Amino acid sequence: MIALRAKDVEFEVTYINLQEKPDWFLKLSPHGKVPVLVVDDVPLFESNAIAEYLDEVVAPRLHPEDPIERARNRAWTDFVPDFAKGLSGIYYTKNKEDIQAGIDAAPGPLGKLEAALKDQRGNDGPYFNGDKLSLVDAAYAPFFQRFAFVEKKLKTGVLKAFPLVQAWSDTLLASDQVTGSVVDTFEDEFVKSLKRRGFYVGSLYEENAVAAE
Numbered sequence: 436m437i438a439l440r441a442k443d444v445e446f447e448v449t450y451i452n453l454q455e456k457p458d459w460f461l462k463l464s465p466h467g468k469v470p471v472l473v474v475d476d477v478p479l480f481e482s483n484a485i486a487e488y489l490d491e492v493v494a495p496r497l498h499p500e501d502p503i504e505r506a507r508n509r510a511w512t513d514f515v516p517d518f519a520k521g522l523s524g525i526y527y528t529k530n531k532e533d534i535q536a537g538i539d540a541a542p543g544p545l546g547k548l549e550a551a552l553k554d555q556r557g558n559d560g561p562y563f564n565g566d567k568l569s570l571v572d573a574a575y576a577p578f579f580q581r582f583a584f585v586e587k588k589l590k591t592g593v594l595k596a597f598p599l600v601q602a603w604s605d606t607l608l609a610s611d612q613v614t615g616s617v618v619d620t621f622e623d624e625f626v627k628s629l630k631r632r633g634f635y636v637g638s639l640y641e642e643n644a645v646a647a648e
């Protein structure tokens with residue numbers, strides 16, 4: 436969605452209830468996962484494959500023009516699952532004690548990302564490649580968004596030790612292309628899913644916990 440918005444493409448969105456996936460969706464999505472982009476009746480799946488397709492067919496180019504830089508951006512996009520696990524390891528936990536284990540593990544992937552931003556990207560930001568949002572930004576942004584929601588409750592401060600990662604996250608969270616990529620109720624929906632899945636952090640949103648703030 437971020438890439439579509441950055442390219443100003445006209446598109447229609449259908450949100451899927453992942454608890455009750457409709458049959459038509461399961462026919463389109465081989466792994467039963469979102470996102471899926473249907474182009475001329477052909478379903479494309481996997482975020483990165485969709486983003487790469489869009490970048491090939493719709494201007495403006497969001498990947499760097501230079502093949503070496505492009506390969507390095509793709510390599511850092513491949514790191515997203517490790518990075519996402521580093522952050523979600525903090526809040527996808529069933530009890531309070533496991534949150535600490537997540538906090539202890541997060542500096543591993545965050546440290547690698549900090550080093551990439553410091554030594555490898557070759558610019559001062561604020562986006563990964565400089566002054567414009569690119570596909571690597573679009574790949575990381577959703578995970579920074581979710582972490583920012585729970586961080587309001589957990590207040591772990593884990594990003595503070597990684598100032599370049601923190602600054603990158605701040606930039607992405609302030610970008611219209613990122614904030615406009617989700618429905619207005621996204622935070623509420625995310626919190627509902629945390630509660631439904633029985634994660635400890637969900638309990639911090641109970642009526643009393645909110646009122647006690």
Ligand SMILES: N[C@@H](CCC(=O)N[C@@H](CS)C(=O)NCC(=O)O)C(=O)O
Nearest residue numbers: 453466467468469470480481482483
């Ligand atoms: N590697 C896939 C992962 C997609 C994914 O995990 N989607 C989640 C939502 S963020 C999903 O559809 N989960 C539903 C399920 O697994 O049943 C991609 O990047 O597109």
